[in-house]
Amino acid sequence: MRSFTYTAPTSVADAVAAIASAGPQARFFAGGTTLFDLMKLGVERPSALVDVSRLGELEVIDTSGDDHLVFGASARMADVAADPVVLRDYPVLAESLWRAASQQLRNMATVAGNLLQRTRCPYFRDELYPCNKRRPGSGCAARDGIDRGSAVLGTGDACSAAFAGDWPVALLALDAVVDVVGPRGERTVTLADLHVEPGDTPDREHSLAPDELIVRIRVPVTPAGRGSTYLKIRDRESYAFALASAAVAVTLTGGGVVEECRIALGGVATRPWRAYAAERAVTGRPLSAETARAAGEAALAGARPGNLNAFKIELGERTVAEALRIAVERAGR
Amino acid sequence: MTAFEVNGRKVDLEVDPRESLLAVLQDRLHLYGTKKGCDHGQCGACTVHLDGRRVVSCLTLASQVEGREVRTIEGVAGEDGTLHPLQRAFIDNDAMQCGYCTPGQIMSGLACIAEGHTGDDDEIREYMSGNLCRCGAYVGIVAAIRQVAGPAEA
Numbered sequence: 001m002r003s004f005t006y007t008a009p010t011s012v013a014d015a016v017a018a019i020a021s022a023g024p025q026a027r028f029f030a031g032g033t034t035l036f037d038l039m040k041l042g043v044e045r046p047s048a049l050v051d052v053s054r055l056g057e058l059e060v061i062d063t064s065g066d067d068h069l070v071f072g073a074s075a076r077m078a079d080v081a082a083d084p085v086v087l088r089d090y091p092v093l094a095e096s097l098w099r100a101a102s103q104q105l106r107n108m109a110t111v112a113g114n115l116l117q118r119t120r121c122p123y124f125r126d127e128l129y130p131c132n133k134r135r136p137g138s139g140c141a142a143r144d145g146i147d148r149g150s151a152v153l154g155t156g157d158a159c160s161a162a163f164a165g166d167w168p169v170a171l172l173a174l175d176a177v178v179d180v181v182g183p184r185g186e187r188t189v190t191l192a193d194l195h196v197e198p199g200d201t202p203d204r205e206h207s208l209a210p211d212e213l214i215v216r217i218r219v220p221v222t223p224a225g226r227g228s229t230y231l232k233i234r235d236r237e238s239y240a241f242a243l244a245s246a247a248v249a250v251t252l253t254g255g256g257v258v259e260e261c262r263i264a265l266g267g268v269a270t271r272p273w274r275a276y277a278a279e280r281a282v283t284g285r286p287l288s289a290e291t292a293r294a295a296g297e298a299a300l301a302g303a304r305p306g307n308l309n310a311f312k313i314e315l316g317e318r319t320v321a322e323a324l325r326i327a328v329e330r331a332g333r
Numbered sequence: 334m335t336a337f338e339v340n341g342r343k344v345d346l347e348v349d350p351r352e353s354l355l356a357v358l359q360d361r362l363h364l365y366g367t368k369k370g371c372d373h374g375q376c377g378a379c380t381v382h383l384d385g386r387r388v389v390s391c392l393t394l395a396s397q398v399e400g401r402e403v404r405t406i407e408g409v410a411g412e413d414g415t416l417h418p419l420q421r422a423f424i425d426n427d428a429m430q431c432g433y434c435t436p437g438q439i440m441s442g443l444a445c446i447a448e449g450h451t452g453d454d455d456e457i458r459e460y461m462s463g464n465l466c467r468c469g470a471y472v473g474i475v476a477a478i479r480q481v482a483g484p485a486e487a
């Protein structure tokens with residue numbers, strides 16, 4: 001492993017100053033469950049780590065507000081998953097967290113680090129293979145390799161690696177935003193604008209500058225939270241990444257008609273994927289098996305399979321349909 | 334220097350920023366009970382408690398434990414060697430075969446019980462899924478945790 005310096009600043013201002021003075025190869029370090037893992041593999045080679053995992057001001061969880069739920073960047077996944085308001089009113093958020101990783105990892109991993117986790121494509125993680133994401137221009141080993149886990153939506157010629165996270169998919173469905181602080185001041189980025197498709201630059205995965213620190217995630221308060229679910233389909237029942245997942249949140253009119261609907265997909269796309277066409281397919285009518293199925297098909301329209309992952313298209317469609325059924329049932333309670 | 338506590342004992346070490354907590358426990362403090370399995374956070378063999386919460390020590394930087402309390406499998410039995418009830422339960426329920434994953438299973442199981450994630454056996458399985466056992470002693474592991482946690486909720 002390349003040697004690096006380690007500092008643990010005690011304020012946001014110090015953390016931003018530390019990253020700026022440490023140069024372009026310095027990285028923020030939170031739970032380390034992505035970064036330290038990839039440093040051991042030689043995939044990440046930071047020159048300096050600025051530890052933000054124990055900045056008290058970043059660990060706040062406040063779900064009491066009328067406008068937003070507020071999750072400090074360094075709040076742990078396990079703590080947000082156990083928040084009583086999240087558990088009661090936002091099952092899509094709670095399920096996206098407790099169905100991710102393991103309790104040990106969730107005690108370490110932060111909700112901001114989770115947003116910037118890297119793909120689990122086996123070729124990205126292995127120095128022996130070419131990978132346009134790891135080494136721009138070197139080629140893509142998955143193209144002629146085992147691409148069973150790759151994405152079918154948002155794919156590009158250079159890279160089709162799937163986005164691996166769950167929580168960002170749930171946040172996207174709920175129109176969350178992140179507040180960011182950098183040397184040039186503070187700004188707010190919507191979840192929709194945070195992650196980018198690979199295009200010709202798959203090494204660029206999000207729209208933040210290296211010296212910008214996420215300080216909090218805000219989720220607009222919504223009654224659709226109660227009628228929500230995060231359904232995650234994987235090779236084993238627990239402790240595995242998604243092959244396909246759907247975050248769905250709905251509200252119903254008194255007559256059982258879907259009034260508002262949000263759908264986002266995980267496991268099947270190169271970034272957290274909002275499915276607006278699928279939302280339109282169910283909004284304004286009661287949910288039936290047919291409309292749910294139609295929404296699933298709309299969500300996966302335009303999918304481009306590789307060699308071994310065409311199964312993700314039907315799996316994704318069915319995951320959306322089943323998540324809609326669960327969300328509508330919860331909304332009707 | 335990085336100062337922290339391991340099983341109630343104060344330690345103060347010069348650590349390389351690249352060292353994991355797992356490496357420091359084994360190589361520097363000669364506490365070999367905590368096991369290295371995958372070294373990438375996937376198997377749970379290196380599970381320890383940090384300030385009372387279970388974490389994987391392979392992905393914890395040693396520098397990050399400054400000022401904190403670490404508890405390892407060596408800190409579980411009584412001073413006189415009396416086994417902790419969960420250690421006893423692992424023996425009673427035949428919850429191991431080769432034993433390599435057992436320290437991690439016990440550290441994780443202690444936390445699972447303390448967190449209250451033992452409502453029914455499915456909940457135990459969900460919250461113990463971060464600890465792999467290649468011998469497949471899962472049935473015994475769930476039974477051992479159940480024995481110490483008390484009967485499932487109706």
Ligand SMILES: Cc1cc2nc3c(=O)[nH]c(=O)nc-3n(C[C@H](O)[C@H](O)[C@H](O)COP(=O)(O)OP(=O)(O)OC[C@H]3O[C@@H](n4cnc5c(N)ncnc54)[C@H](O)[C@@H]3O)c2cc1C
Nearest residue numbers: 030031032033034035100101109110113114116165166214
């Ligand atoms: C075995 C295993 C299984 C897993 N399973 C799942 C799963 O099923 N679902 C899932 O969603 N995830 C899963 N994960 C991924 C895990 O959830 C992420 O690694 C974790 O959430 C990352 O958070 P962290 O705090 O550890 O980030 P770190 O590793 O510390 O950092 C990750 C990235 O975020 C940056 N960063 C961290 N904090 C900030 C900040 N405040 N501002 C700006 N940049 C920041 C870092 O510079 C780094 O680039 C798994 C991981 C492992 C090891």
